[in-house]
Amino acid sequence: MADVSSDDYYKVLGVSRTADEKQLKKAYRKLALKYHPDKNPSPEAEEAFKKVSEAYDVLSDKDKRAGYDRFGRQGVGMADAGMDPGGGMGGGMPHGFHASHMDAQRANDIFNSFFAAGGEDPFASLFGGMG
16 A cells, blocks of 8 residues: 655555566556646645655666665665666765655656656546546
8 A cells, every 4th residue: 555655665656665667657657646736636745746756756767776775765866876776885875965856847747758648638538538
């Protein structure tokens, strides 16, 4: 079961650590539709949507996921910087190296690339084009 209040990306999406790409996509799709601010008026929806998008962004990327699995959120920053999170690090991570948080625009970009293939309204099939 998904727990968007968690700091663990796997728990946010409600998937196991061995989840494959298909399982990740299915979990992301369900949660993104549930928390998208355009469809969920709850004040917490936007933050939950960003968190779900950030979790999917990390876990669906092989390098970011490897870094996250090994070092947590700091490992994601390593992958973003082009460092090998799976390689030997000797003395640990550089000071001040932190994973960036998902902003609303990036979360929306992930959502749109995932759902809006061909310029279609991603909610049309769910809500019968009501609007």
